Amino acid sequence: MALRLRFRTSARLLAAPLACCLALLAPAPARAAPSLVVDAATGQVLHAEDATRPWYPASLTKLMTVYVALKAVQDRRVTMQTPLVVSNRAARMAPSKMGFPPGSEITLENALKIIMVKSANDVSVTIAEGLAGSVPAFSAQMNEAARVLGMSQSNFVNPHGLHHEDHVSSARDMALLARGLLMHFPEHEALYGIGALKLGAKIIPTHNGLLGRYPGADGMKTGFVCASGFNVVASASRNGRRLIAVVMGSPNAKARTLKAMAMFENGFSTSVFARGGGNLANLPMSAFTQPVDLRPQVCGKNRSLEALEDFAIPIAAAGANPGEDSAAAFFAADSARGQPGALAAFAGGDLGPRPAFTPALIYLGRAPGWTGAALRPSDDEPALSEAEKAPGKKAQARAKAREAAKAKALAAKTASAGNATKKPEAKAEAKPVAAKAASTKPSSTKPATKAGVADAKPKVQPASKPAAKPAPKPVPASGANTATKPRNLAPPGAER
Numbered sequence: 347m348a349l350r351l352r353f354r355t356s357a358r359l360l361a362a363p364l365a366c367c368l369a370l371l372a373p374a375p376a377r378a379a380p381s382l383v384v385d386a387a388t389g390q391v392l393h394a395e396d397a398t399r400p401w402y403p404a405s406l407t408k409l410m411t412v413y414v415a416l417k418a419v420q421d422r423r424v425t426m427q428t429p430l431v432v433s434n435r436a437a438r439m440a441p442s443k444m445g446f447p448p449g450s451e452i453t454l455e456n457a458l459k460i461i462m463v464k465s466a467n468d469v470s471v472t473i474a475e476g477l478a479g480s481v482p483a484f485s486a487q488m489n490e491a492a493r494v495l496g497m498s499q500s501n502f503v504n505p506h507g508l509h510h511e512d513h514v515s516s517a518r519d520m521a522l523l524a525r526g527l528l529m530h531f532p533e534h535e536a537l538y539g540i541g542a543l544k545l546g547a548k549i550i551p552t553h554n555g556l557l558g559r560y561p562g563a564d565g566m567k568t569g570f571v572c573a574s575g576f577n578v579v580a581s582a583s584r585n586g587r588r589l590i591a592v593v594m595g596s597p598n599a600k601a602r603t604l605k606a607m608a609m610f611e612n613g614f615s616t617s618v619f620a621r622g623g624g625n626l627a628n629l630p631m632s633a634f635t636q637p638v639d640l641r642p643q644v645c646g647k648n649r650s651l652e653a654l655e656d657f658a659i660p661i662a663a664a665g666a667n668p669g670e671d672s673a674a675a676f677f678a679a680d681s682a683r684g685q686p687g688a689l690a691a692f693a694g695g696d697l698g699p700r701p702a703f704t705p706a707l708i709y710l711g712r713a714p715g716w717t718g719a720a721l722r723p724s725d726d727e728p729a730l731s732e733a734e735k736a737p738g739k740k741a742q743a744r745a746k747a748r749e750a751a752k753a754k755a756l757a758a759k760t761a762s763a764g765n766a767t768k769k770p771e772a773k774a775e776a777k778p779v780a781a782k783a784a785s786t787k788p789s790s791t792k793p794a795t796k797a798g799v800a801d802a803k804p805k806v807q808p809a810s811k812p813a814a815k816p817a818p819k820p821v822p823a824s825g826a827n828t829a830t831k832p833r834n835l836a837p838p839g840a841e842r
Contacts, residue, residue, distance in 0.1 A: 404569030407507030430476035479724035538565025541703025555603035558701030
């Protein structure tokens, strides 16, 4: 009873109108922001806006990766304990990633938990290659599953959602996919609501800001690429009724979470609200045929967020930014488009602190007692040669900066040595100066000892130290993947 009362109180606080804040909001230009609320049991659409407009799904893609994997389990082609091998190709994926070294093994169950919580791209490729032999073959299975589910606006070219101009979906298709997961694999519902994972001593929190904050929220998946903005497919239950909400194109994680909460509030309070009616199967098609690219608004031309997921990106407070990228302006645009008042009431909402979850335990390696073979790709990229380990442009810039810092520190150390007394200087230079000390005293036939070097007091210019001991050339760490880019993918023009 106490827990239920706390949830009700939390919901009332979140939904409280903030008229004074909204009155101060300047009119914001309308922007595309696909959104949808649907009854999970019946498919009845309660709210839809731009729901069939093509959009980049980002890491919402991983819901389809999970669907294809669970279908393989259902068909008894694999089990949740089947081990998968991390390939060289998977290990080279861009972040977000786990960084497991090539040759590592992980069970399908642990891999699915990781991509739902951490959104790890390397593990997504490990699943794809293990179950289908290759990423293209797995993508074909994803598209076949989409066709069966009626996802007519979706085309998948990878299992993770890293940006590709041909990798598209829509809010409607994502709702169809969410319903398919809940209806076809009810025994695996727990996958979508994990609040945190624990791998060894490492705690990995979820990116889903609704979990633990919104009463009844029980999943599912977030996604972000610069081109798409912040996306989420979420589910929540109340009084025996379950709703699915889809939000795409939010300017930040906070706005995304608040809008999903507001849409749930409206959905649970009435059977049909603004712009709703009909069923997922008969929503009218959008006049737009290509996804919009939100990179300038979301990431800006001078900010690189390609490799970052939600927790790594600063969340702007409502009204903190006067531009279109603030949560307040995002909700003001909703209001200008005639959205229900309850949505705008969340514009100044405070999510509060991130909840603490009891983490689910995962591990690297085979399940205890497993004796079968591990699944691996049909072919793999070769391991990096020394020549191929040469840093890319960004890594070269970092290496250059490190070299400059080392040179600066060395120069400072040399200058400091020049100002010190001669005796300490001779001790510091004992090894490299020994030969020079001998040359300054030709009558000596014995190698200079430490004491002898100190007594010799050779006049050595400080500038000779860098030449005698050059800065080491930086070598990439073993297993590092920052030096390479994902293969078989177009350069990530709008995302990590």
